[in-house]
Amino acid sequence: MGDRDCSVQRRNQKLIEEAPAWCLTPELRAEMGAAAVRAAQAVGYENAGTVEFLLDSDGTHFYFMEMNTRIQVEHGITELITGVDLVRQQLRIASGLPLDVNQREVCLTGHSIECRINAEDPGKNFQPCPGTVEFLHFPGGPGVRVDSCLYNGCTLSPYYDSMAAKLLVHAPTRLEAIKRMRRCLEEFALEGFATNAELSYQILYHPAFVRGSCTTAFLDENLAELLDFSRRLEESEGAQ
Numbered sequence: 001m002g003d004r005d006c007s008v009q010r011r012n013q014k015l016i017e018e019a020p021a022w023c024l025t026p027e028l029r030a031e032m033g034a035a036a037v038r039a040a041q042a043v044g045y046e047n048a049g050t051v052e053f054l055l056d057s058d059g060t061h062f063y064f065m066e067m068n069t070r071i072q073v074e075h076g077i078t079e080l081i082t083g084v085d086l087v088r089q090q091l092r093i094a095s096g097l098p099l100d101v102n103q104r105e106v107c108l109t110g111h112s113i114e115c116r117i118n119a120e121d122p123g124k125n126f127q128p129c130p131g132t133v134e135f136l137h138f139p140g141g142p143g144v145r146v147d148s149c150l151y152n153g154c155t156l157s158p159y160y161d162s163m164a165a166k167l168l169v170h171a172p173t174r175l176e177a178i179k180r181m182r183r184c185l186e187e188f189a190l191e192g193f194a195t196n197a198e199l200s201y202q203i204l205y206h207p208a209f210v211r212g213s214c215t216t217a218f219l220d221e222n223l224a225e226l227l228d229f230s231r232r233l234e235e236s237e238g239a240q
Contacts, residue, residue, distance in 0.1 A: 022212035084106065111177040113168070113169050133156070
């Protein structure tokens with residue numbers, strides 16, 4: 001089912017994910033995929049699962065980190081590049097039915113990106129910001145998908161995960177996907193509580209992200225710069 005790059009993280013929690021992983025050579029992709037299959041076969045695993053690896057800084061060696069024996073938050077970007085409904089396949093397995101897709105039919109097409117919209121304030125050390133949605137507008141259009149339970153008037157509880165929505169895009173190339181996600185974040189509007197949407201928008205313009213060279217340390221190393229640019233942008237818009 002391909003691979004994903006989840007390097008843009010904060011405290012080991014993913015913020016932006018891509019599929020396929022931009023940094024892999026064809027040889028490394030094949031080797032990593034074969035290792036993942038061997039791991040699942042070794043324990044007789046049968047269902048949706050993700051084997052996670054760490055890739056060293058020179059991009060030549062990878063190391064097993066963990067296996068998530070479940071559907072993951074970012075499964076949508078895999079669905080977008082494969083056209084396979086992973087949750088549907090899980091339900092078929094649970095019902096004792098065979099998969100309705102075989103390996104030969106799985107074809108990876110284009111590039112997809114997901115941004116997690118979390119109810120937290122990056123400018124206040126990512127303080128959780130539960131509240132009531134006073135106004136909400138999600139982006140739309142070709143190649144755009146939104147997964148969310150939000151609606152105007154709903155209240156986001158402080159007792160659960162802060163993720164409020166997922167914005168996903170699919171396009172023929174990575175650069176087109178980046179541009180499409182930028183447009184989605186420009187269109188996205190939510191009033192009632194703070195989110196990390198503006199931070200994600202700034203990340204999508206950062207040279208390291210555009211190059212596809214982000215590491216898991218990216219956000220820690222660039223957070224002050226990203227927040228400062230966002231703050232100056234808000235001030236300039238407020239002065240207009």
